[in-house]
Amino acid sequence: MATTSFDFLRFPPGSVAVVTGAASGIGRATADLLIEAGVAVSGWDLSEQAINEWAETAIASGGRALGLVVDVTDQAAVESGLAQSVAHLGPIAFLVNNAGPASTREFAFEDALRISAGSVELVTRSWLATEGSENGHVVNISSVAGFHIGVGQSWYPAAKAAIAGYTKYLAMNRPNGIRANAVAPGMTVTPRTRAFYVESEAGRAIVERNPFRRPAQPEDIASAIVYLLAPVSTYVNGLLVPVDGGSLLTQ
Numbered sequence: 001m002a003t004t005s006f007d008f009l010r011f012p013p014g015s016v017a018v019v020t021g022a023a024s025g026i027g028r029a030t031a032d033l034l035i036e037a038g039v040a041v042s043g044w045d046l047s048e049q050a051i052n053e054w055a056e057t058a059i060a061s062g063g064r065a066l067g068l069v070v071d072v073t074d075q076a077a078v079e080s081g082l083a084q085s086v087a088h089l090g091p092i093a094f095l096v097n098n099a100g101p102a103s104t105r106e107f108a109f110e111d112a113l114r115i116s117a118g119s120v121e122l123v124t125r126s127w128l129a130t131e132g133s134e135n136g137h138v139v140n141i142s143s144v145a146g147f148h149i150g151v152g153q154s155w156y157p158a159a160k161a162a163i164a165g166y167t168k169y170l171a172m173n174r175p176n177g178i179r180a181n182a183v184a185p186g187m188t189v190t191p192r193t194r195a196f197y198v199e200s201e202a203g204r205a206i207v208e209r210n211p212f213r214r215p216a217q218p219e220d221i222a223s224a225i226v227y228l229l230a231p232v233s234t235y236v237n238g239l240l241v242p243v244d245g246g247s248l249l250t251q
Helices: 025-036 048-060 075-089 109-128 155-173 194-199 201-209 218-229
Strands: 016-020 040-045 065-069 094-097 137-141 179-185 240-243
Touching: 016 025, 016 075, 016 109, 025 040, 025 048, 025 094, 025 218, 040 048, 040 075, 048 065, 065 075, 075 109, 094 109, 094 218, 109 137, 109 155, 137 155, 137 218, 155 179, 155 240, 179 218, 218 240
Parallel strands: 016 040, 016 094, 040 065, 094 137, 137 179, 179 240
Antiparallel strands: none
């Protein structure tokens, strides 16, 4: 009987990823899981203290990590962050566009689209110009709010739908030969949402309707993101994956 190889489950040696919004929540869980999988991670965030703490912890665990303060809406900052990442860790084959404002933030509609969906396009476009992006993989973070339930401020579902649409554009056109997918989290307990889902009556009612009777943890979402980046999903392209425990079925 022929020997079956499971190398397609593993990331290639020397793999490098950029994860935006990596200091907490889904971004941190994703960065940690990639480190565990042997991928070097450049984690970006606006909080210098939090991203440095993440990087120190990742390095102490034996990982290769770099923590950078990067405003993903600032082209010069993004380009500098990418250059530093390549210089310290090597060519970047993987990108996770996770950073974005909370759904409760109040913005002018056009400003919010620029900050959220526009930053995803900016980071991706800048990454495509760097060494290592050829045939790379990108995962963008959308939301179930972007295609099924219009929750949050008015700009939030619009921005998340725009991110999903941009992902499909990338998947269809494959600039630089990349593969592009998106994850659409449902209710997830993060530092931003804990008070709502855990402490409020309205949040507990939403959780009760979920088939799992619990909200997602950041690690639940991170697992889907890392799957979409990994060689095991090499022919998966243009997919928008709801990760919500089946809660959409109850709407």
